[in-house]
Amino acid sequence: MNVRKRAGVVAATTMRDRLAAWRELLDLCRRKATRKRVHALRVITLRLQAELDRDLNDLPRASHQAQAILRFSKQAETLRRALGPVREFDVWIGKLRGLRISLSETTDYVPHSTHDCISGIDRLENRLTRKRRTAEKKLVTQIEKSGRHLVKAGEHVERELSDFVLGEEAGIAEELARRFLAIQAEFSTFDETNLHEFRKRIKSVRYLAEIHAGTDRACAQIASQVKKVQSAIGEWHDWQELGREAHHGNHAKTKPLAELLDTVSAESFETALSRVQSVSTYLQERIQKSEDLQVENRKIPARGELSPLADSNKKLA
Known part of the structure; x- marks a missing residue:
């Protein structure tokens, strides 16, 4: 990406808004890592990383901006590793619940094999729920441990890139x-x-x-x-x-x-x-x-240019 200077107030707030939302979600997950909060924090972290990694390609590695991005990416990657398992368990538990509903609503008569599957879902869901609680505790511990460094890394990026925006x-x-x-x-x-x-x-x-x-x-x-x-x-x-x-x-x-x-x-x-x-x-x-x-656009004469035929017609007129 060709990073360019601030073009206006609206454009300049784009990255700032994303980082503000990221910090808010970080704090919310520290308090209670619900399914929606974990998903939202993981998505916005991934988006910030994707955007900043593309900025990094156009910056000298020794520049302050590049170093700020590298620092943030390192902290964000640690956060993502903690978020990943919690998010997976949430998705899997949701799929099992949907499968249970699907199996239960098939017909009035439920075959023995279906009963066995539903029983298996109950056992597996209980196991995944226990694993999810353990993963959530690890996530909260990681946020409490690294939260100050995460916030500082985000603030550093915001400060260093405040004059640069992602434009059209x-x-x-x-x-x-x-x-x-x-x-x-x-x-x-x-x-x-x-x-x-x-x-x-x-x-x-x-x-x-x-x-x-x-x-x-x-x-x-x-x-x-x-x-x-x-x-x-x-x-x-x-x-x-x-x-x-x-x-x-x-x-x-x-x-x-x-x-x-x-x-x-x-x-x-x-x-x-x-x-x-x-x-x-x-x-x-x-x-x-x-x-x-x-290719077609290159074939069309620029405005003001005349083809030889058009030029001769103009002279005849």
């Missing part, structure tokens, strides 16, 4: 589309060992597109498409991890549930692969249209 950038949509495809090209093929890694790698593409979405319609469309990919892959990964949890200990009472989760995981894996391909095709076509338009 020509070609940002195409840049993000190319970045998505470049990341995809690094994976010769997708399987269960690398699809989740791909999902993590494209997060920055989505968050940067969302940051620009308010001023760039193309970025809003790209953000929407990349979110679809992330959601599909995330859906598969959550079912896969739940299946592993159900298989843990090879408990007979959770075996029917584990088998069901394996089936759901396999189906969602195919859905995720299909989504990756469809969005990849969409982005390739978008880039091609943009390139074709640029």
Whole structure:
């Protein structure tokens, strides 16, 4: 990104507002790490990291701005590692509850195998709830331990970048589309060992597109498409991890549930692969249209320029 000087009050408050919201959520999670607070803090931390990492590419590493970003990123990464497990348990517990409702509402007659699955859900949910409480305690401890350093790092970034804003950038949509495809090209093929890694790698593409979405319609469309990919892959990964949890200990009472989760995981894996391909095709076509338009624009004479035929007609007149 070409970081540029402040263009106005509205633009200048963008980063400041995000950092203020981040600090507020940090304090709220320290008091009580609810599902909504944890999710909101994790998302805004990821967005700030994506935005600042892109700024970093255009700054000398020895500059005060770059050092402020590096310091913040280090603190933010520690926070993310503490937030991750809590967020995962929240998602998994929510999925189990949804699956229980789905199984309970199938028909008036509930087969024995369904009863076994529901029983397995109850056992697994209880186990995950206990793990979630432990992860929440670790998160709160981490925030209390590092909270002062986190806040100072955020204030340092805000102070050093106060004269710089993320403005409209020509070609940002195409840049993000190319970045998505470049990341995809690094994976010769997708399987269960690398699809989740791909999902993590494209997060920055989505968050940067969302940051620009308010001023760039193309970025809003790209953000929407990349979110679809992330959601599909995330859906598969959550079912896969739940299946592993159900298989843990090879408990007979959770075996029917584990088998069901394996089936759901396999189906969602195919859905995720299909989504990756469809969005990849969409982005390739978008880039091609943009390139074709640029070629057409170069062929059109600039205003005031006349073609030889037009010039001769003017002389005849």
